[in-house]
Amino acid sequence: MRRKMIAISAVAAIALAATLWRVRAQQSTSPDLSGEWEFVSAVGTTPPDEFVMKTDQSATTFRVHSRWKEPGNGEYGLLLVGLLTPELAFSIGGGEDLNQSGPFVIHSKTQWKDARLITKWNTSEFGGLSFEGEWVRSVSLDGRESTLEIHARSSQGRRADAVLLFRKK
Secondary structure (H helix, E strand, C coil): CHHHHHHHHHHHHHHHHHHHHHHHHHHHCCCCCCCEEEEEECCCCCCCCCCCCEEEECCCCEEEEEEEECCCCCCCCHHHHCCCCEEEEECCCCEEEEECCCEEEEEEEEECCCEEEEEEECCCCCEEEEECEEEEEECCCCEEEEEEEEEECCCCEEEEEEEEEEEEE
């Protein structure tokens, strides 16, 4: 009887250890944001028609290639500063990156926090204005939807927030 109790305890301890190891391994694995993402909906801003982002991700780099239909008036909202750029490249891990977006140079640092890829950014000054903010990217558990949270502030103190939803093509 004592052997049976020891055997059951040993099996339970091994199963518990294996489960905890698996959960910890899943938590340390970054979600895969790679793919071609088609804009579905937004709250807080209106992206241009036919907005698509193709993203490539490695352990150290995140690249975004975007395309969209140019708006008739050629104007974009504050929240889209930096996002409506044909190509952006970010090093993952907190190093500083520089990307050109229209008249602005975007200074940014990108790193994972849990299952979210967070980019803190600020722009150079142009025409007396500059911007700063944060982009927070995440992907659904099934990998079919991606969310981009945008938080931005102008040098004049104007704040804005938005959430964009994309679906994998």
